[in-house]
Amino acid sequence: MSDLFRPNWSALPETYWTEIFGDDRPVAVEIGPGLGEFLEFVAKHQPDWNFFAVERSRARAATVRRRIDAARLTNARVLSAPAECVLAILRDSSVDRFYIQFPDPWWKRRHKRRRLMTPQLATQLCRVLRPGGAIEFITDVEEYYDVGRAALRSERRLIEISTDPELQTATSFARKAIKRGWKLHAATYRKLAVD
Numbered sequence: 001m002s003d004l005f006r007p008n009w010s011a012l013p014e015t016y017w018t019e020i021f022g023d024d025r026p027v028a029v030e031i032g033p034g035l036g037e038f039l040e041f042v043a044k045h046q047p048d049w050n051f052f053a054v055e056r057s058r059a060r061a062a063t064v065r066r067r068i069d070a071a072r073l074t075n076a077r078v079l080s081a082p083a084e085c086v087l088a089i090l091r092d093s094s095v096d097r098f099y100i101q102f103p104d105p106w107w108k109r110r111h112k113r114r115r116l117m118t119p120q121l122a123t124q125l126c127r128v129l130r131p132g133g134a135i136e137f138i139t140d141v142e143e144y145y146d147v148g149r150a151a152l153r154s155e156r157r158l159i160e161i162s163t164d165p166e167l168q169t170a171t172s173f174a175r176k177a178i179k180r181g182w183k184l185h186a187a188t189y190r191k192l193a194v195d
């Protein structure tokens with residue numbers, strides 16, 4: 001694993017989720033929440049979970065924060081940062097679920113440099129995911145779906161399971177894609193408890 005992905009400095013203390021949320025509920029991390037529609041939806045419908053969103057765009061993160069405040073959600077937080085950097089400092093087996101939904105509108109070859117779903121990211125997701133936890137990946141771009149799936153499948157502790165259809169339509173991008181008649185591609189992976 002490259003130093004960029006796993007820098008040689010201490011990870012966060014073991015208690016970081018408790019310090020952030022003030023309780024010990026399971027934690028789901030959403031990468032790239034955009035305007036935060038999905039975050040609001042799941043945080044409202046699953047009050048026994050905590051939701052932590054990581055959004056690279058500062059302006060969008062600010063919108064998500066306003067949405068969290070307006071809906072008075074005590075179980076949701078947003079951080080403005082590149083997900084790769086945040087993942088690098090999260091502890092092994094410390095997250096119960098990841099959501100990655102329509103991560104890259106710039107999936108074309110010329111944008112390859114900026115792609116979120118890479119083999120390095122899949123390795124980090126698998127490391128940080130708790131055994132028994134799941135990663136949900138959705139995109140409307142078939143070619144990108146294949147790239148993301150190949151990266152996730154190459155992690156031997158991840159197995160593909162069925163995807164919850166309700167969660168697939170809860171984001172603004174999902175609704176836009178459905179309206180335009182585009183097919184959605186979704187895959188969910190569970191981390192095996194043993195090697």
Ligand SMILES: C[S@@+](CC[C@H](N)C(=O)[O-])C[C@H]1O[C@@H](n2cnc3c(N)ncnc32)[C@H](O)[C@@H]1O
Nearest residue numbers: 032033034055056082083101102103171172173
């Ligand atoms: C196409 S939007 C989709 C937003 C939302 N998930 C939805 O389905 O409506 C992709 C979002 O992912 C964010 N994003 C892309 N790469 C990221 C990264 N490396 N770290 C954090 N956020 C990222 C973008 O800033 C953008 O807000």
